[in-house]
Amino acid sequence: MRATMIPGDGDTDSGLRPKTLEDFIGQPRVREQLHLVLSGAMQRGATPDHILLSGPPGLGKTSLAMIIATELGTSLRLTSGPALERAGDLAAMLSNLVEGDVLFIDEIHRMARPAEEMLYLAMEDFRVDVVVGKGPGATSIPLDVAPFTLVGATTRSGALTGPLRDRFGFTAHMDFYEPAELEHVLRRSAAILDVDLQPSAAREIAGRARGTPRIANRLLRRVRDYAEVRSDGTVTLAVARAALRVYDVDEAGLDRLDRSVLAALVRSFGGGPVGVGTLAVAVGEESGTVEEVCEPFLVRAGMIARTPRGRVATAAGWHHLGLTPPEGLVYGGIEVRPAD
Structure with a gap:
């Protein structure tokens, strides 16, 4: 068995x-699906089909890629x-693969088009065409690539081009976790x-x-710090609540920026x-930060909604701030009612 190369996230995360x-x-x-894909390929002595892991960040896509290898x-x-x-960046990586290797491309939807077009041929025929020179004198040199399994990870499967998406033999859609998980x-x-x-503290x-394991582990490390510095090291319910208060994480999981928005x-x-x-201007942040970091969770938590006219606060959002929404007021086609 060859050693698996792992990313440098730090010893704790790894x-x-x-x-x-x-x-x-x-x-x-x-x-279950991955087990079938991998076990079937190993029984046949073949290289598994290319695998696309799709879902929000922090759910374990990189961990699954490591597990596959x-x-x-x-x-x-x-x-x-x-x-x-x-394209040359990808060609250099592909030419160094050994038969059976797993190539993991994170954020695969953000690949440059020339590299993506080279990847098509490598995924289907295990070869690449390297162009040497420019203009009329340019020459295309075909290079064989050892059979490999591509594992792509994306948080935006809709941003993938059709030709790239179609070349994956299996697509895994990952969902948010339940509190018990x-x-x-x-x-x-x-x-x-x-x-x-x-x-009780774990709960x-x-x-x-x-609903995200990465965030759960991050909060656990911060609560551990609080327990070791300001208590006896045991993470009790009271210690967990006090620590999360220090780190501005409220009962619904909103942090300081979420609440500001x-x-x-x-x-x-x-x-x-x-x-x-x-x-975004009102909270002093970039619009991309508000749209990509804060908004998805606030929408999923039912505290704001997207409408054709803009973002609106729902009844749950008003009540989370301890306020009562105006009765019978309609924002962007959504009627806001007090929570039951």
Whole structure:
């Protein structure tokens, strides 16, 4: 078995990653599907089909790529879509692959078009055409590529071009975790980090982790710091709540920026509708940060809604700030009613 190459996320993050499909918590349907894809290929002695992992950030796509390489007993080569600016960058990586290797491309939807077009041929025929020279004297040299399995990860599957998406033999759609699954994740992480985590504290942290294992583990490390510095090291319910208060994570999982966006929408703009650019100026952030970091969770939590006229605060958003929404007022076609 060749050594698996892992990304440099730091010893702590790498140590928390599951090593096998059996160790991977949550995503039962994806785990079953992957098991069938990998086991079938190994029984045939063939290279598995290319795999696309799709879903929001922090759900374990990189961990699954590492697990795929481990289950196959091969090496994992890692890169990202933004790093592949030229076709030559991809050609150099492909030419160094050994038969059976797993090539993981994170944020594959952000690949440059020349590299993506080269990848088509490599995925289908395991060869690439390298163009040498320019103009009328340019020559295309075909290079064979060792059979490999491409694992692509994307948070925006809709941004993938049709030809690229069609070349994946299996697409795994990953969903947000339930609080009970996150509690399991936290108990496992606490055991690895040697943290005395009480069940009630695990439940509290899981409820504020936005359905995302990465956030749950991040909060656990911060609560551990608080417990070690300001308590006896044991993470109790009271310690967890006090720590999360220090780090500005409220009961619903909103952080300082989330609450600023929601408060600006309600207090400064009467609940909306308002454009995301105007909302970003009101909180002193880039519009991309508001749209990509804050808005998805606020929408999923049912506190704001997108309408053709702009963003509006829902009844749940008003009540989260301790305010009562105006009765019978319609924002962008959405009637706002007090919560029951």
